[in-house]
Amino acid sequence: MQSLIKIFKYSFYDVLRSRWTVLYFLFFLVSTFALLYFSGNMSKGIVSLMNVTLTITPLISTIFGVMHYYNSREFMELLLSQPIKRSNIFIGQYLGLAISLSFSFVAGTFIPFLSYGIFVSQEVWDFSLLIFTGAILSFIFVALAFLISILNENRIKGFGIAILVWLCMAVIYDGLILMFFVSFNDYPLEKAAVIMTTLNPIDLSRVMILLKLDISALMGYTAAVFNQSFGTTSGMIISLLSLSMWAILPIVLFNSFAKRRDF
Amino acid sequence: MQTPIRNNIVLFVCVILCFLTTFLNFLNANQIKVGSQCSISSVKQAIIAAKKWDTIIIQNGNYKERNIVVNKPLTIIGENFPVIDGENNGQIFLIKADSVTIKGLQIQNVGTSYVEDRAGIRVSIAKNCLIENNKLFNTFFGIYLAKSENCIIRGNEVTGIAKNETEAGNAIHLWYCKKMLVENNHVTGHRDGIYFEFVTESKIFNNISTKQIRYGMHFMFSHSNEYFHNRFTDNDAGVAVMYSSHIYMHENIFADNWSTVSNGILLKEISDSRIEENIFEHNTIGVYAEGCARLEIKHNNFTKNGWAVKIMGDCEDNRFDENNFTANTFDVVTNSSLSHNLFEKNFWSEYTGYDLDKNGVGDVPFRPVKLFTYIVENIPPAIILLRSLFIDLLNLAEKVTPVITPETLTDNMPMMKEIKW
Amino acid sequence: MVEVKNIEKSFGKLTVLKGVNVHILKGKVIAILGPNGSGKTTLIKCILGLVLPDKGDILVGGENIKNNWTYRNNIGYLPQIARFPENLSVSELFRMIRDLRKNQNTCSNSEKCCSELVSLFQVQTFLNKPLRSLSGGTRQKVNVILALMFNSDLYIFDEPTVGLDPISCVRYKETILKEKQKGKTILLTTHILSEVEEMADEIIFLMEGQIYYQGSPKELMANKKAHTLEKAIAKMLEEHEQIHTC
Numbered sequence: 001m002q003s004l005i006k007i008f009k010y011s012f013y014d015v016l017r018s019r020w021t022v023l024y025f026l027f028f029l030v031s032t033f034a035l036l037y038f039s040g041n042m043s044k045g046i047v048s049l050m051n052v053t054l055t056i057t058p059l060i061s062t063i064f065g066v067m068h069y070y071n072s073r074e075f076m077e078l079l080l081s082q083p084i085k086r087s088n089i090f091i092g093q094y095l096g097l098a099i100s101l102s103f104s105f106v107a108g109t110f111i112p113f114l115s116y117g118i119f120v121s122q123e124v125w126d127f128s129l130l131i132f133t134g135a136i137l138s139f140i141f142v143a144l145a146f147l148i149s150i151l152n153e154n155r156i157k158g159f160g161i162a163i164l165v166w167l168c169m170a171v172i173y174d175g176l177i178l179m180f181f182v183s184f185n186d187y188p189l190e191k192a193a194v195i196m197t198t199l200n201p202i203d204l205s206r207v208m209i210l211l212k213l214d215i216s217a218l219m220g221y222t223a224a225v226f227n228q229s230f231g232t233t234s235g236m237i238i239s240l241l242s243l244s245m246w247a248i249l250p251i252v253l254f255n256s257f258a259k260r261r262d263f
Numbered sequence: 264m265q266t267p268i269r270n271n272i273v274l275f276v277c278v279i280l281c282f283l284t285t286f287l288n289f290l291n292a293n294q295i296k297v298g299s300q301c302s303i304s305s306v307k308q309a310i311i312a313a314k315k316w317d318t319i320i321i322q323n324g325n326y327k328e329r330n331i332v333v334n335k336p337l338t339i340i341g342e343n344f345p346v347i348d349g350e351n352n353g354q355i356f357l358i359k360a361d362s363v364t365i366k367g368l369q370i371q372n373v374g375t376s377y378v379e380d381r382a383g384i385r386v387s388i389a390k391n392c393l394i395e396n397n398k399l400f401n402t403f404f405g406i407y408l409a410k411s412e413n414c415i416i417r418g419n420e421v422t423g424i425a426k427n428e429t430e431a432g433n434a435i436h437l438w439y440c441k442k443m444l445v446e447n448n449h450v451t452g453h454r455d456g457i458y459f460e461f462v463t464e465s466k467i468f469n470n471i472s473t474k475q476i477r478y479g480m481h482f483m484f485s486h487s488n489e490y491f492h493n494r495f496t497d498n499d500a501g502v503a504v505m506y507s508s509h510i511y512m513h514e515n516i517f518a519d520n521w522s523t524v525s526n527g528i529l530l531k532e533i534s535d536s537r538i539e540e541n542i543f544e545h546n547t548i549g550v551y552a553e554g555c556a557r558l559e560i561k562h563n564n565f566t567k568n569g570w571a572v573k574i575m576g577d578c579e580d581n582r583f584d585e586n587n588f589t590a591n592t593f594d595v596v597t598n599s600s601l602s603h604n605l606f607e608k609n610f611w612s613e614y615t616g617y618d619l620d621k622n623g624v625g626d627v628p629f630r631p632v633k634l635f636t637y638i639v640e641n642i643p644p645a646i647i648l649l650r651s652l653f654i655d656l657l658n659l660a661e662k663v664t665p666v667i668t669p670e671t672l673t674d675n676m677p678m679m680k681e682i683k684w
Numbered sequence: 685m686v687e688v689k690n691i692e693k694s695f696g697k698l699t700v701l702k703g704v705n706v707h708i709l710k711g712k713v714i715a716i717l718g719p720n721g722s723g724k725t726t727l728i729k730c731i732l733g734l735v736l737p738d739k740g741d742i743l744v745g746g747e748n749i750k751n752n753w754t755y756r757n758n759i760g761y762l763p764q765i766a767r768f769p770e771n772l773s774v775s776e777l778f779r780m781i782r783d784l785r786k787n788q789n790t791c792s793n794s795e796k797c798c799s800e801l802v803s804l805f806q807v808q809t810f811l812n813k814p815l816r817s818l819s820g821g822t823r824q825k826v827n828v829i830l831a832l833m834f835n836s837d838l839y840i841f842d843e844p845t846v847g848l849d850p851i852s853c854v855r856y857k858e859t860i861l862k863e864k865q866k867g868k869t870i871l872l873t874t875h876i877l878s879e880v881e882e883m884a885d886e887i888i889f890l891m892e893g894q895i896y897y898q899g900s901p902k903e904l905m906a907n908k909k910a911h912t913l914e915k916a917i918a919k920m921l922e923e924h925e926q927i928h929t930c
Contacts (some may be wrong), residue, residue: 003784006780006783006784007784010769010772010780011769012707014771014772015771016771017771017772017814018770039612041589041612043567044589044590044612047590047650049445051650054651054652055652068634071767071770072767072769073767074765074766074767075767075768077734077763078763078768078781078830079759079766079784080732080733080754081732081734081763081840082756082784082785083754083756083759083785084753084756085753086753120874171656172653174648174652174653174654175653177648178638178645178648178654181642181644181645182642185642190644192644193644193647194647197647203647205649206649207652210650222738225644226646233698247429254306260736262695262729262734262735263729263735
């Protein structure tokens, strides 16, 4: 456990000081300030930031995850030769990267909103939820990136697959849902929609935020079903469980692969 | 020049005469006290004992009475809100005479009947009544006026305990009335908060209607009325106004009307009316218009509604001018590919155009109807894809080359900044 | 010190080690030699637990290393490729590795050890530089220091002198010999045979995943009637080829 914390600590320092992380932080800082400035109002700013967050956070986390894994292969060898348990090394590295990425994201978005007075506005909970889902998405996609990397020795191939996974979850999946809706329009689709949403972390995060931001629209007609499914306490718990499963499952798989792997 | 002066003199004499007769009536009038310590201990006895134009003062206490018929012009005033309790067994006041005043009473528990529409105070074929500062609780119908004229209903608090639509009455219910003033009332927990049918030339203002299980306000066939400074919030189905013309609604607040069928305001076959300076906030649908014509909708704020405006294809010649559409999920929806309504000089927070000549008006027209709104109209569950990247891309494609969205429904002069008035 | 019993390892279809048996005694310097792809690095990684053998057992200091990581307390390892976290500084890297091995009594004086090594290899000026800015040679020096600073019982070096300048090379050799005199076991792979001749008590010659020769370099030279180790090995390889072509 101790060694896990130590590995995490140093990898956190390392990633946090990388110029990519700094760029990532600056990107969110500048774009959040810009969104707030151009939308002029905080709830509009949150909506725009949501679009950015749900797209960029998973993408950057995926790219960083793959890059970090392949770049630290040799250093991992050195670490593996040290008297430390294997899983501690990998989990420590994972946490170091995921936490520093979420940290850059949270800091980058939080500072502009803080300066616009988020704490005295009504939107403080909406914003907190947005930050929270952004951070969880970082964890999920770093985990997926690590898993993909360990399954592919070839870094070009690993990189390609990781980007493809992101593209599927961020864009293609929704297109498939829409196609499904169009083809089965005669059937009651609400339950299917709920299930399909729960299965994709990006969609699930989006719906969780929507329940705060667009509650008026989601109250209409059939959408009430969604509110009953995701808006209730048990729905919230299921959503959170599903999100954490998305972060935990890949990393558990990754860890079991890492245990049996030759370096 | 002579005729107006003579008219004036006639008018003057009339006024003096009127004044004198009332004054004489007052001289004639007595005060009757009702209370446990008084010789008269029930309201009914007092009414029998009273002569026309008398004043009955009801002292604080608990009066278990019902079916009290007021059949002569009387003023009934409660001291410190005496309680008139119907014990869930019947209607309490029935006013059948002109010029009756009821003030400062607490009227409660009329009970539910499926045979008659029971009410806390029922006014039937009467003129000049004043119902003021009463508290009504659990009265099925609160204040019910039929075929009456020139009455004032002011400052009452009507609280119901309605659970479902079939077993509920309305808080303030007017039927075939004219020249009424309904002001400063606070109504809650009924089927409809304020209900008008065939009511004309009336003013409804400063009322608060919340948490009704159906409509905060509901009127039909009621022309030439003015509604202002009212608040309609948290009603299950919002406000519904139907089959009326020459309505002027201004400075009302329609907020938090959320449910699967909830509208800030539902306009059905309303014509030649003005809707100005209202606030529509946090409603499932801000304004829903069906079969409306020649409406002027100006200077309203639509904020954070699910659908700000849902306008059906059978609406014609309506104008939306200088409204603010801010942070709504959908700004405008319609079910037709043609639009016969005009949107101009509105502010749209979704607008992304530019203003090169700096005249405050955007240089590119704004299309408030998006492709996704169409998708949701046809496949309601698709709303779960709201704000997803895929949908944004679809919307963008449609924006560049409109195929499905109505080409005529545009705001050609979108404002760059929120409009103040 | 190290006992390798009948190790087999294949990566996919490629069999790298085919039943290797090695016994290494304490206080010796052993060089593992062999052509490219003969399984040197794989053998070393097996001993370190980086590569998990398909068959066979490895004992280090009497402990079976399967599902065990504590035995690495007694090992100092120098990997072939030296790449470190880019944004940490040299001293931070030292501190990190020291930190990771802190609870082991073997390196109670690792800090002192480290600073001695730092001055020996002249890395003082780079201590606060981020690792990404270091040259290959300096990086290798850092690598050497990392391997040596824990006063371990067993040192494993994979191509240690690659990229080192002559002075550092000499100092490295001196340090190794000093450690040997302290009774430490040293296992190394290298392509520079003069180095082996100079330092190794024993060589293990791997070929196609099997041990082809094990013994002292002098014996080999005498055996093959060669003056240098290089020639002896060349002769050995020629003989091997003749056997195979016949």
